[in-house]
Amino acid sequence: MRNTLKWISVIIIAISLCSCSIGTLFQSKSPTSQQKEESQKQIQEPVAKDAKFALKVGSPIIYVNDIPIELDVAVQEIDGRTMVPLSFFADYCQMKDLYYEPTNETITFSMPVDPSFLPTESKIVRLEQPGIPGEWYEIAFQDEFTGKTVLAFMVDQVQTGKEASKIVAQYNPFATQPTENEVYTTFQLQVKLVSLESTDHYPLDDALFHFVDPAGVEIPTTHAFRLQEESIGEVLQVNQVASIPYAALHSPEIAPIFSFTNNDEKAIYIKIQSS
DSSP: OOSTTOOOOOOHHHHHTTTOOSOOBSOOOOOOHHHHHHHHHHOOSOTTSOOOEEEOTTOSEEEETTEEEEOSSOOEEETTEEEOBHHHHHHHSOOEEEEEETTTTEEEEEOOOOGGGSOOOOOOOBTTBOBOTTSOEEEEEEETTTEEEEEEEEEEEEEESHHHHHHHHHHOTTSOOOOTTOEEEEEEEEEEEEEESSSSOEEOOGGGEEEEOTTOOBOOTTTEEESSSSOOOOEEOTTOEEEEEEEEEEOTTSOOEEEEEOTTOOEEEEEOOOO
16 A cells, blocks of 8 residues: 555546546545536436546546546546546446455455456367367467458258268269268358458368377378268358358268368367267
């Protein structure tokens, strides 16, 4: 604590989530009933409506939609950061469960935010623990032409056994016939361009996609192939999805695995199995 007022600098990002691009301090005086009434009279818009905040370093007054609110202490600048009482924003940014833990000097609170600001936990997939059908998996890599690129993959519409064999026979009556110890699996490979850096499109190519067994041994093209005659030939725009039908011939006990590996040697793996 800097002094008895217990100044606490809160990460600027927390306040930016509620459209307040300034730092914070912990202690403040809540607005009086009269001030709240005046504020409510002039601010009749829904909670989601933007509000205008005006403040000046050295002054204890903050204007909310031109209505003055007095703080216990003046706005201060410390080490290049503008400091405002955090509890003030608890009133105006819908913060809840605001709590200070003196033992480790930690502040916790919750508040509504735009979901796009929230970090997400990356799905880690590898050969030993591949992804599953029906879920999207992203991979970011550096491409020679498109720069930093992010693709997403999903395997769905998986069918195994007789129904899959019928689909393959319709596509190619001369396709390899399953032996007693083999079955066909058909599926759709969904590919989505999430973002890229240098161009406005990303070209797909057959060579990008591989199919392997659980040991990582590549399945030959006679046993893993597209169910369409022409090549993929897709050029994806951002947020565009390409749906590509595939079939794989394999042992009933060993499900094939889709694999995408880029120049950074990063890889993504999705197990192809019906539910």
